[in-house]
Amino acid sequence: MIIITFLGTVSGIPSLKRNHPAIALEYFTDYRDVLLFDCGEGTQKQLMKSGISFMQISKIFITHWHADHFAGLIPLIQTMNLENRKNPLTIYGPEAEKFVSDIVDLGYFGLRFPVRAVNVPFEGSEISLVDETEDYKVTSIPVFHSVPTVAFCFQEKDKWNIDENKLKKLKIKRGPWLKKLKKTGKIEWKGKKVKIEDVGYVKKGLKVVYSGDTRPCRNIVKISKNADLLIHDGTFLEEDVGEKAHADVKEAAKLAKKANVKQLILTHISRRYTDLKELEDEAKKVFKNSKVAYDFMKVKLKT
Numbered sequence: 001m002i003i004i005t006f007l008g009t010v011s012g013i014p015s016l017k018r019n020h021p022a023i024a025l026e027y028f029t030d031y032r033d034v035l036l037f038d039c040g041e042g043t044q045k046q047l048m049k050s051g052i053s054f055m056q057i058s059k060i061f062i063t064h065w066h067a068d069h070f071a072g073l074i075p076l077i078q079t080m081n082l083e084n085r086k087n088p089l090t091i092y093g094p095e096a097e098k099f100v101s102d103i104v105d106l107g108y109f110g111l112r113f114p115v116r117a118v119n120v121p122f123e124g125s126e127i128s129l130v131d132e133t134e135d136y137k138v139t140s141i142p143v144f145h146s147v148p149t150v151a152f153c154f155q156e157k158d159k160w161n162i163d164e165n166k167l168k169k170l171k172i173k174r175g176p177w178l179k180k181l182k183k184t185g186k187i188e189w190k191g192k193k194v195k196i197e198d199v200g201y202v203k204k205g206l207k208v209v210y211s212g213d214t215r216p217c218r219n220i221v222k223i224s225k226n227a228d229l230l231i232h233d234g235t236f237l238e239e240d241v242g243e244k245a246h247a248d249v250k251e252a253a254k255l256a257k258k259a260n261v262k263q264l265i266l267t268h269i270s271r272r273y274t275d276l277k278e279l280e281d282e283a284k285k286v287f288k289n290s291k292v293a294y295d296f297m298k299v300k301l302k303t
């Protein structure tokens, strides 16, 4: 299961109701993992208000180095340090090594835990593997903004689940050996050779994509194919797009349709809009399952 919490949903200038961009992704399996995507000003307080422990965050993914997406890193790292964090923190992003080193050199942090940086490619149209665990991987692709920017994709790996009916039919009993079978694919049980496909079925992993700031681009469609959720820059209404760094809600909806995603959530909303319904209706004309994010909105995804 995945729970997404929108900690900040405004574009460049914050408002009283909307904080700068940050999205927490909580992944629940045998354990709980917390990943943070972007970290605008005030993110640590937004985390506190949402009840998500910032000490549990082990990875932060920065889409680009505009202050509205990273300025929250400085106080967040300082608080982690004051709270005696020992576990390493890894920060991923385009040119991350340069910017993370600048940030930790900025003041007298006296860091007592390792802060690592991992550069992510920001040119071309290839999907890059950024991080991988036993249960999921995070990939990235360059997008089209005024500075080096990437979109990130959280992809849960497909898993074998045990089918009770198949077990009954074969007169096989449950037990810890099934866990081993899921790992090895085949096993001998009381003299019987059992393959995982005899007793299991494949549970498709969840897929979530976060665009970062971007004009509409083909790379978004490429990385979002059949995603359960696409979170996309929807800064403006169509008639208000006067610049070349962001997407309007209609453009984002067209991409969602093209990529055949299940759900679209628009974020990075300009402070000029107070009527979210207007934005949502505009997107829904193109892609029905569209929503506009607001601060502290939560989305639960299950397979």
Ligand SMILES: [Zn+2]
Pocket: 011, 012, 066, 068, 069, 213, 268
């Ligand atoms: Zn921005």
